[in-house]
Amino acid sequence: MGEECVNKERDSEIVKGGCVVMDTPDRKHQLTPPVSKFEDSPVFNYLNSLSPINSVKSVHITQTFNSLTFSSPPSVFTSPHVSSLRDNRVLRRHQFSDPSNPEFSSSLGDKEEKGGKATEVPHNIEKQNCNQRSVAGKSSAVLLHETSVAVELPQTLSYECVSPDCIGTSHCGLETSGLQEMAGSSTELVPYVQIGPGKESVEKEVHLEGPSRIHEHKESAGCDWENLFSDEVDSDNNASQLECGRDMTVVMDQDILASHNKPVAGDTGDNVDDEIGSNLQRGMRRRCLVFEMVGSRRKRLDDGSNCSSSVLLQSHENTASGDKCVVPLNPASDAPKRRLPGIGLHLNTLAATSMDHKTGKHEAFPPGGQPISVSGSAAYFNLSNSQLIPNSALVVTSSDRDICPLEDGILTAENAVPESGCMVNEVLDHSSPKKKKRRSDSGGEAEACKRCNCKKSKCLKLYCECFAAGVYCVEPCSCQECFNKPIYEDTVLATRKQIESRNPLAFAPKVIRNSDAMIEVGEESSKTPASARHKRGCNCKKSGCLKKYCECYQGGVGCSINCRCEGCKNAFGIKDDSTLTETEVELEEGEAEQEKRAVNRSLQITTVQNDAELKTSFALPATPLQICGSSIQPFSSKSKKPPRSSLLSIGGSSSGIYGTPRFGKLNPLQPLAKIHNDRKDEMPEILQSNASPNSGVKSGSPNSKRVSPPQSIGLSPGQRSSRKLILQSIPSFPSLTPKH
DNA sequence: GAGTTTGAAACT
DNA sequence: CAGTTTCAAACTC
Numbered sequence: 231m232g233e234e235c236v237n238k239e240r241d242s243e244i245v246k247g248g249c250v251v252m253d254t255p256d257r258k259h260q261l262t263p264p265v266s267k268f269e270d271s272p273v274f275n276y277l278n279s280l281s282p283i284n285s286v287k288s289v290h291i292t293q294t295f296n297s298l299t300f301s302s303p304p305s306v307f308t309s310p311h312v313s314s315l316r317d318n319r320v321l322r323r324h325q326f327s328d329p330s331n332p333e334f335s336s337s338l339g340d341k342e343e344k345g346g347k348a349t350e351v352p353h354n355i356e357k358q359n360c361n362q363r364s365v366a367g368k369s370s371a372v373l374l375h376e377t378s379v380a381v382e383l384p385q386t387l388s389y390e391c392v393s394p395d396c397i398g399t400s401h402c403g404l405e406t407s408g409l410q411e412m413a414g415s416s417t418e419l420v421p422y423v424q425i426g427p428g429k430e431s432v433e434k435e436v437h438l439e440g441p442s443r444i445h446e447h448k449e450s451a452g453c454d455w456e457n458l459f460s461d462e463v464d465s466d467n468n469a470s471q472l473e474c475g476r477d478m479t480v481v482m483d484q485d486i487l488a489s490h491n492k493p494v495a496g497d498t499g500d501n502v503d504d505e506i507g508s509n510l511q512r513g514m515r516r517r518c519l520v521f522e523m524v525g526s527r528r529k530r531l532d533d534g535s536n537c538s539s540s541v542l543l544q545s546h547e548n549t550a551s552g553d554k555c556v557v558p559l560n561p562a563s564d565a566p567k568r569r570l571p572g573i574g575l576h577l578n579t580l581a582a583t584s585m586d587h588k589t590g591k592h593e594a595f596p597p598g599g600q601p602i603s604v605s606g607s608a609a610y611f612n613l614s615n616s617q618l619i620p621n622s623a624l625v626v627t628s629s630d631r632d633i634c635p636l637e638d639g640i641l642t643a644e645n646a647v648p649e650s651g652c653m654v655n656e657v658l659d660h661s662s663p664k665k666k667k668r669r670s671d672s673g674g675e676a677e678a679c680k681r682c683n684c685k686k687s688k689c690l691k692l693y694c695e696c697f698a699a700g701v702y703c704v705e706p707c708s709c710q711e712c713f714n715k716p717i718y719e720d721t722v723l724a725t726r727k728q729i730e731s732r733n734p735l736a737f738a739p740k741v742i743r744n745s746d747a748m749i750e751v752g753e754e755s756s757k758t759p760a761s762a763r764h765k766r767g768c769n770c771k772k773s774g775c776l777k778k779y780c781e782c783y784q785g786g787v788g789c790s791i792n793c794r795c796e797g798c799k800n801a802f803g804i805k806d807d808s809t810l811t812e813t814e815v816e817l818e819e820g821e822a823e824q825e826k827r828a829v830n831r832s833l834q835i836t837t838v839q840n841d842a843e844l845k846t847s848f849a850l851p852a853t854p855l856q857i858c859g860s861s862i863q864p865f866s867s868k869s870k871k872p873p874r875s876s877l878l879s880i881g882g883s884s885s886g887i888y889g890t891p892r893f894g895k896l897n898p899l900q901p902l903a904k905i906h907n908d909r910k911d912e913m914p915e916i917l918q919s920n921a922s923p924n925s926g927v928k929s930g931s932p933n934s935k936r937v938s939p940p941q942s943i944g945l946s947p948g949q950r951s952s953r954k955l956i957l958q959s960i961p962s963f964p965s966l967t968p969k970h
Numbered sequence: 971g972a973g974t975t976t977g978a979a980a981c982t
Numbered sequence: 983c984a985g986t987t988t989c990a991a992a993c994t995c
Contacts, residue, residue, distance in 0.1 A: 686989065692979055693989045732980090769977065778992055779976045 681706040682714075689714035690725040692736060697722070700737055740765050741785035767792030775800035 682703060687693045689703050689712040696703045696714055702722070703714040713721050729736045741764050764782040767790055773779040775789050775798045782789045788803015789795055798804045 682990080684990065691989080695991080771977080773976065781978075
């Protein structure tokens, strides 16, 4: 029911959005032309089908931005993005013009001047992507078409979203869309901009709106990250940007291409990329759906920003999943609320990517939405796993929870629908109550969608898997007196804040990867299970860490020093202080080195590998996590336990969450590494997952040592250099925490 | 499907 | 910080 309403709302919004768009005729015109260009591509066709919606969305986006801009940032997740949005114009220009980022400036200049060149576009796109992340919604408007494409991106975003920052999750989605747009249409847009020199400023804004906004957002939000990164990293504003851009671009390129080629189709699971993307998206969606979604979506919807998320959702699915998810949220709080910090998510995010992919397919989105969830969005959790997401399938197996939560939203989506994950699926699938069944019931895919069965917690406590995952409860849930619904967004957010104030990492992925080390180390990742760790460690006394009662086991990771378990028999790895510590130490050390290397490489390489790298990096941009992390960090104080490294892992964990389960059991790390190597898409996902989770976790993680956000930044550089690097970098994130 | 077990989360 | 209680998932029957 709610979903329908939501959909209706969307439509109405869309219409409104259209109106809004009308407000800026220039934009429309500009936008449309680009579309024509795309016509040739399959994607374009797909878009055409979706075009109406897209257009609307795009419009929304603008609105969204506006609204977003004005709307107060979600208290909980106050994401820099929001603020950034306001500054968009200036920021854009800065970014573009920003001397610090030669590439950007150049690229920008090119765009503006040349605008049309695709080659240039990538850079711009990247930049935009970065910005978009924050702004996401903005881009969406322009890129409507892209939205379909965006779907894939969203996934990546999803992770980001997962991160608290993510508030922007929605943004993420938007961003992704934006990115896609950027990638695909962005170039066009640029040209347009250029076309009207006089108008450039305005046009840029318009076209750029998506992008620019994004940039702005980034700057404000994402940008802040960038700044942070840049600051931290120093020299590498470019690198950071590049990373973001790269990730974005990568995603864009591949995903877009893939999506375009197989656009909506996501149907075929064949396309790993698509799947991954879908997963990511899913994750994103999930998140969005969840907390962030509420706020962000609302904003989007309200603002019209829906764009990315909504757009994605709409376009892709229509699929309702996303839409529904979004809608529900929005509807509930028409008030533009902010995104939830949803870190958890993130980690939450993480549901099984594979699942997501599947769902994506189901949805027909091409988008590959990754299942974040598993993808992890929301994050971070299993993000590590989720990161694996691509591998997600693996993850899925590992632990349900970590993954599930994320998955729920995400996973479910995966299963059925993509994004919304559970939300979506549920909504969509409501018809099929099955999903509700427990993860176990659902099995691998089923896991994706988590459904809680809370009776007394009102789904406002961490007891509730959905809540813990940063996802709203969906129909499939059997909860009673549930307040974890978009309608109660305020309550949910407030509760989240409370919990986060108590434990900043509460919503962070529980499982952290050391993938970094793993990756670096190599495939030994097989050992990886061990490398991945539970943030806090378990406290099992009777289960011998051989049952799902054990979070470590559930997460598919070995027990670590952090664990206080008795009679540990964890199949993934018995707690071994020495072992873990060693790995951690290695990771940390390695991270530092890697970071440096990455930076250097990024600097050197950036120019070269731009596309792929950028794409991947973009995924990282998940940096939102970083942002989140930054935001979170304050909280970190809490860490009750001294959990070790896990903090770092957190990021990973977030991703891991999704992936964890599957991976966990298998080998979370390995898959990741492989993925990285194998596909760009994968990389992005991973990155995303990693990024968000890590950052979030790190910052958040109490344990923490990990202050590492900077480190994470460092990682980004690595990403810049190359996917491999990125991978390394990712690992570095985990390590980052340890260092601290 | 109901009941038990388990361990995390929440509370004191 | 430690201990206890509450809670819901996981598990068993």
